[in-house]
Amino acid sequence: MxxxxxxxxxxxxxxxxxxxxxxxxxxxxxxxxxxxxxxxxxxxxxxxxxxxxxxxxxxxxxxxxxxxxxxxxxxxxxxxxxxxxxxxxxxxxxxxxxxxxxxxxxxxxxxxxxxxxxxxxxxxxxxxNLLPPVLDKFGLHAGIEELCDEFESSKSVKVFYQNKIEFDQKDRDRDLHIFRILQELMNNSLRHGKASEINIVFDNDNGIKTCFYKDNGIGFNSNDAQNQKGLGMKNINSRISFINGTINLSSKINKGIEVFFTF
Known part of the structure; x- marks a missing residue:
């Protein structure tokens, strides 16, 4: 027990x-x-x-x-x-x-x-300037061609534009954002960068539409965050966000600027 x-x-x-x-x-x-x-x-x-x-x-x-x-x-x-x-x-x-x-x-x-x-x-x-008629009537490609011609007419810069993709003219809002981004970049290249050459290439990378932009201007130190906080860059970043894209900018003193963005 x-x-x-x-x-x-x-x-x-x-x-x-x-x-x-x-x-x-x-x-x-x-x-x-x-x-x-x-x-x-x-x-x-x-x-x-x-x-x-x-x-x-x-x-x-x-x-x-x-x-x-x-x-x-x-x-x-x-x-x-x-x-x-x-x-x-x-x-x-x-x-x-x-x-x-x-x-x-x-x-x-x-x-x-x-x-x-x-x-x-x-x-x-x-x-x-508010809405280029050629952009509204004939699409982004024609609008960019006219934009390049306008900048070249100043005789102070040469623009090389190459397009390897088809733009859907139904997406007018997106096209206008892309047009304004390039317009802002080109204005900066001419006014601030003192560039004499600008290169713009649109391409398709595995189904993702891309744009490569480059100039031979005086450039700036892109590693300094303050250089990328101007109103122009804020405007560009806002437009990139609206078209669900990404952007990468690089520049060095006396080495021009390179911009790569997707949309």
């Missing part, structure tokens, strides 16, 4: 110890998974907050760019178009003056015709 009781007590003790062990292990696992899940959730929240912050930065850059563009257009309209139309109005009023000679009437009329033609030409340029 004594040995049987001792044996039973040992069995009970083993069961109790085993149960306690599994309970402790279960508690440990619960605590471990709780804190692991909490950490994962925290990481997801941080990632989401970072994405929201990035989106806000992009939106801010776009808004600033739009405001700058509006100011530029308003300035062009005020300084150029409005001033010319004011002179046209004054000349038109002069035509109502009595006793004007034939020569005076001809001079005033010629002034009105000349100023009106200039105002019309400048208004077309402003409209062209």
């Amino acid at each position: 004594g040995s049987s009781t001792i044996y039973e007590k040992e069995i009970v003790a083993i069961i109790l110890y085993t149960s306690c062990f599994f309970m402790i292990m279960a508690l440990f696992l619960i605590v471990f998974f709780y804190f692991s899940r909490k950490k994962i959730i925290q990481k997801e929240i941080e990632k989401r907050d970072l994405e929201i912050f990035h989106q806000k930065e992009q939106l801010h850059a776009v808004i600033i760019t739009q405001e700058e563009e509006r100011k530029r257009i308003a300035q062009d309209l005020h300084d150029d178009i409005s001033s010319k139309l004011n002179i046209v109005s004054l000349n038109s009023y002069l035509l109502t003056s009595p006793n004007l000679s034939t020569a005076e009437i001809k001079e005033i009329t010629d002034n009105i015709i000349n100023l009106t033609a200039k105002a019309l030409d400048n208004s077309r340029k402003i409209a062209h």
Whole structure:
């Protein structure tokens, strides 16, 4: 009887110890998974907050760019178009003056015709900058060709453009973003980079459409983050995000600039 009781007590003790062990292990696992899940959730929240912050930065850059563009257009309209139309109005009023000679009437009329033609030409340029007609009518390839011709017409830069892909003209929003990216890059190459040559190549890399851009300008240190925080680069990065692309920029002093982006 004594040995049987001792044996039973040992069995009970083993069961109790085993149960306690599994309970402790279960508690440990619960605590471990709780804190692991909490950490994962925290990481997801941080990632989401970072994405929201990035989106806000992009939106801010776009808004600033739009405001700058509006100011530029308003300035062009005020300084150029409005001033010319004011002179046209004054000349038109002069035509109502009595006793004007034939020569005076001809001079005033010629002034009105000349100023009106200039105002019309400048208004077309402003409209062209907002949305190039050739881009809207004939697509991105034709739009880029015209853009290259416009830059070459300045006689200060030579542009080499090569296209190895087909652009879908149905995706006009994407095409406009790509056009504006190139326009921004080319303006920077000419104004800041003092480049005399620009190369643009569109290609297809395993189903991914790419663009390689290069100039021979004075360049800058692309490893310095401050050099890539200008309004122009913010605008480019925002547009790259809108077309679900990626971008890589590299440059060295006196080595020009190279830009590779996908879309």
